[in-house]
Amino acid sequence: xxxxxxxxxxxxxxxxxxxxxxxxxxxxxxxxxxxxxxxxxxxxxxxxxxxxxxxxxxxxxxxxxxxxxxxxxxxxxxxxxxxxxxxxxxxxxxxxxxxxxxxxxxxxxxxxxxxxxxxxxxxxxxxxxxxxxxxxxxxxxxxxxxxxxxxxxxxxxxxxxxxxxxxxxxxxxxxxxxxxxxxxxxxxxxxxxxxxxxxxxxxxxxxxxxxxxxxxxxxxxxxxxxxxxxxxxxxxxxxxxxxxxxxxxxxxxxxxxxxxxxxxxxxxxxxxxxxxxxxxxxxxxxxxxxxxxx
Amino acid sequence: xxxxxxxxxxxxxxxxxxxxxxxxxxxxxxxxxxxxxxxxxxxxxxxxxxxxxxxxxxxxxxxxxxxxxxxxxxxxxxxxxxxxxxxxxxxxxxxxxxxxxxxxxxxxxxxxxxxxxxxxxxxxxxxxxxxxxxxxxxxxxxxxxxxxxxxxxxxxxxxxxxxxxxxxxxxxxxxxxxxxxxxxxxxxxxxxxxxxxxxxxxxxxxxxx
Numbered sequence: 001x002x003x004x005x006x007x008x009x010x011x012x013x014x015x016x017x018x019x020x021x022x023x024x025x026x027x028x029x030x031x032x033x034x035x036x037x038x039x040x041x042x043x044x045x046x047x048x049x050x051x052x053x054x055x056x057x058x059x060x061x062x063x064x065x066x067x068x069x070x071x072x073x074x075x076x077x078x079x080x081x082x083x084x085x086x087x088x089x090x091x092x093x094x095x096x097x098x099x100x101x102x103x104x105x106x107x108x109x110x111x112x113x114x115x116x117x118x119x120x121x122x123x124x125x126x127x128x129x130x131x132x133x134x135x136x137x138x139x140x141x142x143x144x145x146x147x148x149x150x151x152x153x154x155x156x157x158x159x160x161x162x163x164x165x166x167x168x169x170x171x172x173x174x175x176x177x178x179x180x181x182x183x184x185x186x187x188x189x190x191x192x193x194x195x196x197x198x199x200x201x202x203x204x205x206x207x208x209x210x211x212x213x214x215x216x217x218x219x220x221x222x223x224x225x226x227x228x229x230x231x232x233x234x235x236x237x238x239x240x241x242x243x244x245x246x247x248x249x250x251x252x253x254x255x256x257x258x259x260x261x262x263x264x265x266x267x268x269x270x271x272x273x274x275x276x277x278x279x280x281x282x283x284x285x286x287x288x289x290x291x292x293x294x
Numbered sequence: 295x296x297x298x299x300x301x302x303x304x305x306x307x308x309x310x311x312x313x314x315x316x317x318x319x320x321x322x323x324x325x326x327x328x329x330x331x332x333x334x335x336x337x338x339x340x341x342x343x344x345x346x347x348x349x350x351x352x353x354x355x356x357x358x359x360x361x362x363x364x365x366x367x368x369x370x371x372x373x374x375x376x377x378x379x380x381x382x383x384x385x386x387x388x389x390x391x392x393x394x395x396x397x398x399x400x401x402x403x404x405x406x407x408x409x410x411x412x413x414x415x416x417x418x419x420x421x422x423x424x425x426x427x428x429x430x431x432x433x434x435x436x437x438x439x440x441x442x443x444x445x446x447x448x449x450x451x452x453x454x455x456x457x458x459x460x461x462x463x464x465x466x467x468x469x470x471x472x473x474x475x476x477x478x479x480x481x482x483x484x485x486x487x488x489x490x491x492x493x494x495x496x497x498x499x500x501x502x503x
Contacts, residue, residue, distance in 0.1 A: 001429075009422075252361070257341070
């Protein structure tokens with residue numbers, strides 16, 4: 001007897017994406033470029049984060065036609081974003097047959113207190129996190145994959161590195177604590193003690209973790225991988241660069257061969273200009289995306 | 295699954311010295327490594343032609359077939375892999391791995407290694423919302439049904455030239471054996487059941503002699 005949408009098959013799809021690159025795309029043509037460059041999945045969007053940041057206004061789930069055309073264009077998995085807490089956008093994307101939903105702080109949140117209860121869905125979810133407590137709350141809600149948030153659309157890796165180091169440091173600290181301290185730690189982290197115990201024992205999250213938000217070059221991707229990420233999301237960094245097809249391929253190869261500087265060197269040659277980056281302190285506070293989500 | 299011939303020379307099976315590789319470009323590599331450790335063999339991550347030379351058998355994990363097929367060509371692994379398979383090294387592909395090993399992929403011009411005499415259909419059961427767990431009857435596998443984990447899984451449309459289907463779902467082939475080669479649509483590495491890994495280790499042991 002067949003059982004669909006189990007925790008194992010939801011988390012399992014994320015496991016199949018490991019050591020891969022997931023790319024933001026806005027058209028079927030971009031999706032094909034991403035697939036040919038070796039992306040393991042694409043994120044179908046109406047606007048990349050850099051443009052959302054520039055244009056302002058309320059950012060919602062992408063138009064259905066945009067997502068559908070991208071789904072029709074490629075054979076790799078297609079993801080799409082729903083607003084934080086907007087479980088009806090998620091229901092619509094599931095009905096469309098999307099492969100993965102990103103409940104994302106890049107869109108304007110629909111609910112300022114609660115995230116989506118992701119457990120009843122057949123489709124898996126990925127959620128952003130800045131630290132272990134946030135990651136475990138999302139997993140408790142049913143997230144099948146975690147991505148550190150970084151600062152989307154900034155082209156600046158500094159926030160991504162901060163969040164990645166925070167999560168991995170939090171995990172390392174847990175794994176050396178005596179059993180009797182874990183309940184209090186769970187209280188401080190604001191996450192369920194069962195998950196805290198599981199992480200303390202395994203020395204890792206129970207789901208796959210990627211890095212996102214600010215990756216613009218092959219070296220950025222390799223840096224995240226060397227710091228323990230299991231793969232990368234690249235948003236604006238590809239189609240805001242001078243040579244998207246070449247940059248996409250280079251980031252893919254640097255992600256697979258992150259521990260071989262000769263290959264990272266080779267793929268970094270003659271890429272042209274990467275996307276322009278933003279100094280985080282120059283972004284007005286109310287426009288910072290990473291603080292969204294609770 | 296047919297019985298593997300026992301190594302005649304060694305008194306103790308030379309399991310400890312067996313080097314079973316896992317193609318470590320992309321996908322669920324660590325899960326296979328953990329399963330091999332559970333079978334008491336030393337796993338080896340294979341990323342270069344030199345790594346490939348050092349192993350007695352190879353697992354190609356789950357992942358994205360377009361991604362990995364490109365990388366095999368780009369980093370000169372396709373030809374040596376093909377040569378090792380021809381000279382009898384056991385290779386087992388799970389899901390993406392089976393697609394990469396197939397002769398043909400329905401409706402696609404993606405490059406494959408052309409090792410398994412099968413035609414596979416990618417994402418044959420549907421998109422992710424059709425991914426499922428299902429217990430499987432496998433020819434030659436004793437005991438309880440095997441926990442099949444299917445994720446955007448392919449199925450085998452047809453098999454020829456010595457490729458033998460060992461298990462079916464909805465009348466479609468989901469496991470194939472052909473001399474030194476094995477392919478599964480599903481992911482034994484995502485379960486606690488190591489029977490298929492143990493079987494593959496025996497294949498590697500027998501081939502090493």
